[in-house]
Amino acid sequence: MDFREMLYITTVADCRSITAAARKLYISQPSLSHIVSKVEQDVGVKLFDRGTSPLTITYAGEKYVETARKILLMSDNLRKELIDAGLGEKGRINFGMPTERAGYMLPAVIPEFKKQYPGIELQVMEAKSDELLQAILRDDISFYVIPRSQGELPVGLKAESIYREQLLLVAEGSMLTEDMFLDESSVLNMTEGKRKNRCVNLSKMANLPFVMLKKGHAIRKKTDLVLRQYGIDPKIMIELSSCISAVQLAAAGLGVAIVPQRAIDALGGMERFNCYDFSVTPEFWSVNAVYKEDMYLGRAERFLIDLMKQKFNL
Structure with a gap:
């Protein structure tokens, strides 16, 4: 197993479709289908039942995807730690928030953030709260900003208050x-x-x-x-x-x-x-940054969240 294969398999599991996953990964459908078959041959079990529509994941596939997500998260955490250790100022932050909240909050923080980290690219996923939750569980984003009332978060997620x-x-x-x-x-x-x-x-x-x-x-x-x-x-x-x-x-x-x-x-x-x-x-209600408990927030990500607190927690 390599990182590329794990990324491809988890994407197929998320999309429940070889065609949709190939489109998301910017590769051809035959190439992705071949990679899935190769991984199944290497591990000796079927990961997906392709006879159903949408495609369904087998028990073995669920175990593979669960472990693959952990490994990919560890790899991403290591990448961020190495960037911080080298005082690197190039990279990308993937985070999410609802569309209108992005229009309200980001103009107040992006100019100052870009002064501090001009080489960091910001990619914002604008979506409803339910969609943002699924995105962070898939590790598509590092954190998302969402208002929430008192209540339980799914196991493994942490909410950090930005402002009321x-x-x-x-x-x-x-x-x-x-x-x-x-x-x-x-x-x-x-x-x-x-x-x-x-x-x-x-x-x-x-x-x-x-x-x-x-x-x-x-x-x-x-x-x-x-x-x-x-x-x-x-x-x-x-x-x-x-x-x-x-x-x-x-x-x-x-x-x-x-x-x-x-x-x-x-x-x-x-x-x-x-x-x-x-x-x-x-x-x-409390507007929070939500992220995985085992997610390493890089120096730039931490600066962005703290900057939101500074601008809005008045």
Whole structure:
């Protein structure tokens, strides 16, 4: 077994297709098919059942892929450690984050990062949270930046907090009636301080239409959780892929939306919209860098994560 063969076999396992894997690896399908057959001949067992569509992996194949991923990760860790040891400043960082978060966060960090590491290329995978999770499990990326509420990560992953971000409810003012708000004096007593926003009573909003993000997005998971806690089965007006679009549609009166504050800031800030807290204690979630526990973060990767903390943890 060599590194190239292990990379090819794990890619076939991820794609469940020789054709798709060959396209991803930039080699011809016959060449990849020959390499798979050669590896199977060398190890003496079938790694894939090619008689099914999509292709299925055998038990022996699962064991091969599991070990191959560990070896490839160790090889990548060693490469990074050697670069750091030699004070090398050339290389590539593969990381991921949702598309809108990339547009929000990267302009604040890339200029300073490139001053420090002009020879390091940044490759960003922009995708939903579910897709980013699968990418890191496949070792396609070193880390990804994602907001998450309290909860378990898959075994072997670690979350490092970058900053806290407030979640708010956005609605066109005329959609809300006075009985949908909590009594201000009782809210202030419970929070022991002055609030920026009025607080809605979500339990009174079950009959309102909701503007939601599509399943697979972190804010959709959070919104579903919050609404379940209030016993609300939401009447979904529309599902989107953009928090910014959700803010705009909610502001236009098409429904109410729960969004992170960064989506509101991207459109000019809370002064432009009707923004409300939706719990007695203002709701926050943690924006984290997520990576494998046994992943070696190179000096440049560590600098990038720390720079995000510096810029956003204000």
